[in-house]
Amino acid sequence: MVKEVEPILQTTELSKYFPVKRGLNPFSKSKTFVRAVDQVSMTMWKGSTIAVVGESGCGKTTLARTIALLTKPTNGDVVFNGKSIVNGKTDLRLLYRDLQMVFQDPESSLDPNIKVGNTIGEPLEGLMGWGKEEVANAVEKSLAAVGLPPDCVDRLPGQLSGGQKQRVAIARAISPQPKLVILDEPTSALDASVQAQILRLLLQLQKDYTLSYMLITHNIAVAEYLSDFMAVMYSGNIVEYGLTEEIMAKPRHPYTIALIASAPIANPWKRNLLQVEIRGEVPSAINPPPGCKFNPRCPYAEGICTREIPKLQEVSPGHLVACHFVEKTA
Amino acid sequence: MGSLLRIEDLSVCYESTAGRVTALDNVSLDIRPNELLAVVGESGCGKSTLALSIIGLLPNPPARVLKGEVEFKGTNLVQLGQSRMREYRGTEIAMIFQEPLSSLNPVYRVGDQIAEAIMVKRSREEGHASVESDFMQKTHKVGPPPPKASRQLRYRGRMTSELKDKIIASLKLVRIPDPEQVMERYPFELSGGMRQRIMIAMALSQEPALLIADEPTTALDVTTQAQVLKLMKELMDKVKTSVLLITHDLAVACQVAERVAVMYAGDVVEASNVFDLFSKPLHPYTEGLLSCLPTGSKNKVELKPIPGSVPDLRHPIIGCKYTSRCPYAMKVCSEKKPDFIEAKETHEVACFLHGERSGTNPSNN
Numbered sequence: 040m041v042k043e044v045e046p047i048l049q050t051t052e053l054s055k056y057f058p059v060k061r062g063l064n065p066f067s068k069s070k071t072f073v074r075a076v077d078q079v080s081m082t083m084w085k086g087s088t089i090a091v092v093g094e095s096g097c098g099k100t101t102l103a104r105t106i107a108l109l110t111k112p113t114n115g116d117v118v119f120n121g122k123s124i125v126n127g128k129t130d131l132r133l134l135y136r137d138l139q140m141v142f143q144d145p146e147s148s149l150d151p152n153i154k155v156g157n158t159i160g161e162p163l164e165g166l167m168g169w170g171k172e173e174v175a176n177a178v179e180k181s182l183a184a185v186g187l188p189p190d191c192v193d194r195l196p197g198q199l200s201g202g203q204k205q206r207v208a209i210a211r212a213i214s215p216q217p218k219l220v221i222l223d224e225p226t227s228a229l230d231a232s233v234q235a236q237i238l239r240l241l242l243q244l245q246k247d248y249t250l251s252y253m254l255i256t257h258n259i260a261v262a263e264y265l266s267d268f269m270a271v272m273y274s275g276n277i278v279e280y281g282l283t284e285e286i287m288a289k290p291r292h293p294y295t296i297a298l299i300a301s302a303p304i305a306n307p308w309k310r311n312l313l314q315v316e317i318r319g320e321v322p323s324a325i326n327p328p329p330g331c332k333f334n335p336r337c338p339y340a341e342g343i344c345t346r347e348i349p350k351l352q353e354v355s356p357g358h359l360v361a362c363h364f365v366e367k368t369a
Numbered sequence: 370m371g372s373l374l375r376i377e378d379l380s381v382c383y384e385s386t387a388g389r390v391t392a393l394d395n396v397s398l399d400i401r402p403n404e405l406l407a408v409v410g411e412s413g414c415g416k417s418t419l420a421l422s423i424i425g426l427l428p429n430p431p432a433r434v435l436k437g438e439v440e441f442k443g444t445n446l447v448q449l450g451q452s453r454m455r456e457y458r459g460t461e462i463a464m465i466f467q468e469p470l471s472s473l474n475p476v477y478r479v480g481d482q483i484a485e486a487i488m489v490k491r492s493r494e495e496g497h498a499s500v501e502s503d504f505m506q507k508t509h510k511v512g513p514p515p516p517k518a519s520r521q522l523r524y525r526g527r528m529t530s531e532l533k534d535k536i537i538a539s540l541k542l543v544r545i546p547d548p549e550q551v552m553e554r555y556p557f558e559l560s561g562g563m564r565q566r567i568m569i570a571m572a573l574s575q576e577p578a579l580l581i582a583d584e585p586t587t588a589l590d591v592t593t594q595a596q597v598l599k600l601m602k603e604l605m606d607k608v609k610t611s612v613l614l615i616t617h618d619l620a621v622a623c624q625v626a627e628r629v630a631v632m633y634a635g636d637v638v639e640a641s642n643v644f645d646l647f648s649k650p651l652h653p654y655t656e657g658l659l660s661c662l663p664t665g666s667k668n669k670v671e672l673k674p675i676p677g678s679v680p681d682l683r684h685p686i687i688g689c690k691y692t693s694r695c696p697y698a699m700k701v702c703s704e705k706k707p708d709f710i711e712a713k714e715t716h717e718v719a720c721f722l723h724g725e726r727s728g729t730n731p732s733n734n
Contacts (some may be wrong), residue, residue, distance in 0.1 A: 094590035200678055230411035231619065235661035235674035242667055257591065260620070264663030264670065284666060301595035303620035305644045306663050312624040313602060315595040320560050 047219055047251045048083040049107065053115035055098075055105045057281045059325060073324045075101040077275035078115065080351075080363040083219070083268075088245070088252040090266035090283065092259060092298070094321050099255045100274040103221045106253070107140050109306035120218065131168055139212035143224035145204035155182075156192030166215050181214040184247065187239060202233035206240070211283075213244055223255045238265060259302035263287050271295045274322055277351065291360045291368045293337045331363065339364045340369040372399035373611050374423065379437030379447075381415075382424050384430065388683040392418040394635040395437070397709055400579065405602070407614040407622035407643075409658075410632035413679060416615045419632070420581045422447075424464050425454040459486065460493050461597055465574035467584040469564035473556040479567055480552025483536045484528065486571045535574070542607075543570040543600060543672070550584070551647050562593035569601060576608050583615045598625050602708070619658060623647055631655045634679055634690040637709060641716040651718040654694045695721055 056072035072209060077096045083089050091099045105112045107132065108124060117125050149158055160174045161182060169177065182191055185206040196204055196295040205225065212220050216364045225236040225241070238261065244250060256262050262269060262283070269292065271279040279292040290296045297317040302309060319336040322328055328335050334344040343363050351359040354369075364369075381393040392415045400406050408416045421427045423439055425446060439446040441462065446454065458464075466472045471574060533552075540548035543566040556564055565585060574578055582601065582696040586594035602625055605612055616622050623643060630640040631652065635639050650656045656676040664670055677694040680686055688703040689695070695702065701721050712723035 094592060102479065202678070230617065231658055231661045232411060232675040233678075235663075235672040238663060239672055239674055249429065259591070260663045264667055264672070265667060287666075297592055301591045303591075303594075303618065303624045305620040305623045305647060307623050307647050310624055312595050312621075313599050315592070315599065317592045317595065319594055320562050321590065 044084045044086065046082045047085045047119045047120065048253075049081070050106065051080050051103070051116045051118075052076055052078045053080070053105060053117060054113045055101050055110060056113045065080065071325055074275045074327070075324060076105060076112075079272075079275075079277055079353055080115075081277060081280060083251060083253060085218075085251055086245075086249050087267040088246065088265055089268040089270060089272045090254040090256060090262035091272055091309055092256055092262045092281055093272035094257055094298075094323055095132060096274075096324060097272040098324075099257075099272050100223055103140070103223050103253065108134065109140075111260070135217075136166055136215045137218045138221070139203075139215065139217040139219075140221040140223065141208050141212045141225050144228050145196070145201065145208045146228070149204055149243065150209055151196050153195075154192065155187075155194050155196070155199070155207050158196075158207060159214050162211065163214055169340050176294075177214050178210075181210040184244060185210040190250075201229055203234060205229060205237055209237075209240065213248060213250070216248060217250070219251045219253065221253045221255070224257070225254070226258070226261060227258060228269070234261070241265065259299055260304070271298065274324060274327055276361065277331065278360075278361045280351065280353075280361065285355070285358055291354055291358070291365055292333075292362050293339055293368065294333045297336075329362075339367050371401070373402045373404075373442065374400040374613075375438070375440040377438045377440070379422065379439060380435040381418055381432060382435055390682045391635050391685070392432070392682070393422065395709075396632075396635075396637050397638055398630055398640065400613055402578075403609050403611055404606070404628060405605060405612045405614060405626050407626035407629045408615060408618055408632060408637075409629060410617055411617060411620045411658075411679065413634075413682075415635040416617075416632050417583055418465065420583045420613065420615050422582060423579075424458060424462050425449070425451070426464075427632070436477065446535040453589070456493065459572075459577070460490050460575045462579045462581065463575055463577040463578055464581040464583065465565070465568045465572050465585050469568045469585050469588070470556060472568060473564060478554075479554055479556060479559070480533075480536050482527075482586060483552070483571050483574060484501075484532055486574050487535050490575050491718055494656075497715065532556070539570045539574040540567070542573065542604065543567070545570075545709070560593075561589050565589060565593075565597055566600065569597070569604070570618065573604055573610070575596075575606050577610055579611045579613065579692050580605075581613045584617065585614070586621065587617070594621070595684065619662060631658070634682060634686075636690060636719060638691070639716075639718045641718075645713070645716050650714055651716065651723050652691075652720050653697050653722070654691050656720065657694070708717060 053076060055072050059071050059073055079102060081267055091102060093099045104110050106117055112125055116123055120137060156178055160178045163169055163174045163177055178192060182189060187203060187206050209307040226237050231239060245252060254262060254265055264281045269281065269283040271292065272278050273294050279286060279295045286295060290299050300311050300315050301317060317336060321334060330345040330347055331349050334340040337344065349361045349363045351361045354360050354365050376396055376398045379393055379396045383390045383392055389606060396419060408418045408419060422434060434447055453482050536552050537548045540551060545551050545563060545566055586597050589597060614626060626643050628640065629646045632638050633654045639655050646655065650659060660673040661675060673693055680690055680693060688705055689707050692698045692702040699721060707719045707721050709717055709719040712718045
């Protein structure tokens with residue numbers, strides 16, 4: 040990955056806070072926030088895959104939705120294809136030609152009453168301004184690309200299996216020939232054998248269409264398989280960022296270490312799961328612990344960890360870790 | 370070693386207007402004392418049906434046990450009526466489910482629910498097996514609603530300090546911090562991992578001989594999953610119970626189980642100790658499943674998905690159900706169903722490749 044590649048998307052100190060109401064008084068002015076995404080800066084490179092991994096509630100889906108402008112960011116900037124897209128002047132139609140998303144559960148991301156052909160085709164009419172014939176062609180092409188038979192066009196989602204539905208969702212995302220596809224847990228609703236089919240398909244599509252992927256997942260094995268870069272999120276922050284290979288081989292943040300150790304691997308001689316030494320659970324996002332949010336669970340935590348929020352710092356070229364005591368995990 | 374639970378030729382079907390679905394087709398399996406047996410398979414393969422039929426909680430109708438036996442400590446559970454079966458539930462065979470929020474009662478405090486489990490066990494030990502708490506009657510009998518008086522208050526009255534100590538002890542057993550406070554809370558106030566630990570605490574406070582865990586960690590995060598599984602494994606040794614772990618995650622099974630049974634479309638196709646199963650799988654389906662697991666980077670590992678999809682169980686299938694997807698399918702495979710035989714020592718498989726006494730393994734070259 041030493042190739043000269045251009046960034047496709049960059050975020051700078053991107054934050055998304057959700058206000059929470061406390062108590063029953065609807066006029067209460069006291070504002071508390073869930074800091075779902077807190078000052079996330081990262082870069083995605085053209086033609087590569089970045090995996091954002093973390094546990095539920097760490098903000099990875101909110102990050103994806105904020106980047107796709109499905110929610111308005113509270114703070115910070117997103118630069119896509121060289122242009123800032125958060126200033127409110129973005130033509131969403133133009134944006135979504137290049138940026139598409141695949142959601143976790145195809146059951147709920149496909150309208151059960153709309154035929155597959157229209158599910159894929161209708162957005163194209165609006166998005167690309169194509170006529171009937173062009174749309175039909177594009178639908179046919181993208182169905183073929185995801186390995187579905189052409190007669191699927193007239194079927195309803197209810198007549199398809201889970202894997203086929205996810206293929207339809209992927210077909211819909213790739214049909215406008217986007218540059219970046221955000222995959223939000225694309226395989227977690229699927230069985231192992233279907234997951235393997237979808238992962239293979241995603242790789243094939245990436246090659247054929249030179250797509251960039253942003254993969255949101257809690258499954259370390261899937262992230263390791265599919266991604267070139269990895270960003271580990273914990274409670275709204277990125278705590279580690281770097282090449283997937285490097286992080287998997289030598290994780291440096293104590294949370295990443297625990298996360299990778301907790302991921303079960305299919306090797307009965309390596310029973311890592313029963314050796315895991317992690318305590319506690321992900322903290323509440325409303326009242327996160329002060330300082331480093333991982334400090335109550337961290338084996339290396341000292342006084343400074345409860346006072347200062349650690350900044351991302353480079354431990355080796357391109358490998359960033361947000362921890363006060365990176366040298367302890369070296 | 371004798372077996373604690375022996376399932377023999379168990380067939381269960383679901384009947385609907387669209388036809389009869391055979392969820393379990395002549396399943397034979399045994400669980401030994403103090404063993405963790407994992408049953409793995411994809412959704413719809415019948416693994417949950419297997420769990421429910423052991424503990425007698427199959428929804429009936431539509432489910433119907435067609436034939437077979439579930440022998441637990443010498444008693445055939447299939448033949449028992451609901452009221453006899455109830456004596457086994459909890460104290461002999463306990464079960465924990467995937468989603469702890471829906472298996473805990475949302476309107477009662479956690480401590481009261483554990484207290485109830487302890488009380489039920491006690492009343493059974495004292496020989497009043499028929500004396501059930503109103504909670505049990507509510508869930509198992511359709512009848513007039515229970516009296517309005519707050520059950521909680523009644524428990525408060527009966528909450529002796531000795532009972533309270535027991536609750537705290539069982540919460541401590543599952544490593545819940547501040548058990549005195551947690552027992553006063555309602556399930557929604559706890560995190561997913563805590564809830565599942567409380568389910569485990571309730572199940573194990575009965576000291577059951579068999580614990581059925583149906584996808585106990587599927588709804589949990591990986592770090593929490595690791596904690597819960599580790600705890601389950603440790604408690605298994607402490608309480609000396611056997612565990613039947615139902616999971617779709619081969620890697621989880623691999624990490625904690627001593628033996629693994631693989632199910633496909635209502636059949637147990639392979640059962641073996643965990644090491645043989647993962648290093649030398651005999652059944653092509655197991656082999657296929659293993660090569661579906663991402664175990665490294667795309668640059669190094671190539672996934673080999675299983676072609677096709679699970680057959681529709683509404684139509685009866687003659688022969689091996691995996692034939693249509695099997696790379697080694699032979700003529701005989703679509704003609705008759707392979708028997709579930711012991712191909713090697715402690716390694717059972719239902720496949721014609723591993724026929725009578727041949728013992729060779731063509732799938733490995």
